[in-house]
Amino acid sequence: MTADTVRWGILATGGIAAAFTADLVDLPDAEVVAVASRSQESAKAFAERFGIPRAYGDWNALARDEDIDVVYVATPHTAHRTAAGLCLAAGRNVLCEKPFTLNVREAEELVALAREHGRFLMEAMWMYCNPLVRRLKALVDDGAIGEVRTVQADFGLAGPFPPSHRLRNPELGGGALLDLGVYPVSFAQLLLGEPSDVAARAVLSDEGVDLQTAAVLSWESGALGSVHCSIVGGTATVASVTGSKGRIDIPGGFFFPDRFVLHRDGRDAEEFTADPADGPRNSLRHEASEVMRALRAGETESPLVPLDGTLAVMRTLDAIRDRVGVRYPGEPLGETPDEGLTTELTPA
DSSP states (O other): OOOSEEEEEEEESEEEHHHHHHTTTTTTTEEEEEEESSHHHHHHHHHHHTTEEEEEEEEEHHHHHHTTTTEHHHHSSGGHHHHHHHHTTOOEEEOOOSSSSSSHHHHHHHHHHHHHTOEEEEEHHHHHOHHHHHHHHHHTTTTOOEEEEEEEEEEEEEOOOOSSSGGGGGGOOHIIIIIIHHHHHHHHHHHHOOEEEEEEEEETTTTTTTTEEEEEEETSSSSSEEEEESSOOOOOOOEEEETTEEEEESSOOSOSSSSEEEEEESOOOOOOOGGGGGTTTOOOHHHHHHHHHHHHHOSOOOOOSSSHHHHHHHHHHHHHHHHHTOOOOOOOOTTTOOTTOOOOOOOO
16 A cells, blocks of 8 residues: 555456446546456456456455455455454454354454454445445434434335345345345434434345344433334435434435434424435445545544444344244354454465
């Protein structure tokens, strides 16, 4: 890493990896130097698409590449623990896609590994890095709506998704909660922190994953959160925060908003809109920029997406799954598979 350029490796070649890389290559202070997949053919095709110099057909080679400053892990979340663990153990810094891991035990192991090796680690919760979401949080923290009383948020896709789809596959951690519900839960906890109690109901598929889930989160302050996610119905993806002196509404796409409206008691409504200079509203560039800022500053975690906050969200997701009875293969809820976290590189 130089004062001007941070060198990235991309681990996995799916849709989210392509979206992130497309935004990354447009940043003047970022350089993508390598990509890895389980398939050499897939890695080579991805490298050719984005002009990446090196393509690896196994994860270990990427983890060993000392020219890489930070690895973006974009595998299915069932593989986050293994993929991020390999990279951290090899001395790489890591940005890991959401949900951070399958459960909180895996998340705790990754955090411990990063801290043991003194490496940077961050969940790719791009919503937290969005400039307009940051503005909303600052207003709430400054008391613009008084004491927060309720938070509401939803995220649902219409589908229908066949049983063969990854969102219905227990082996891939399928279901609405981990893929979509992580956003409403993370939004509520961005504003209120970890809840003191969780209640939840869900409709489960024949495969045992949640088709839709609703949860009520409560805090000792008396605040309540209502969150909903679905893979059987396209919701409005709206969010609202109500306080003792007003309310903030995000009309749609709350996790990458183009505007929100602040209602203060006794005053005209104020609309806050995204700055066109910040780029497209669906841009992933802000989280990439935050990673590079933190690396240059010598930080091992981001104040925008702190590891303790990520662990708190994982505990809430575990609690919701516990209430609705979703278990994944080889996993008593809150525990990782018997083999434990991989911290050693396997032969290339």
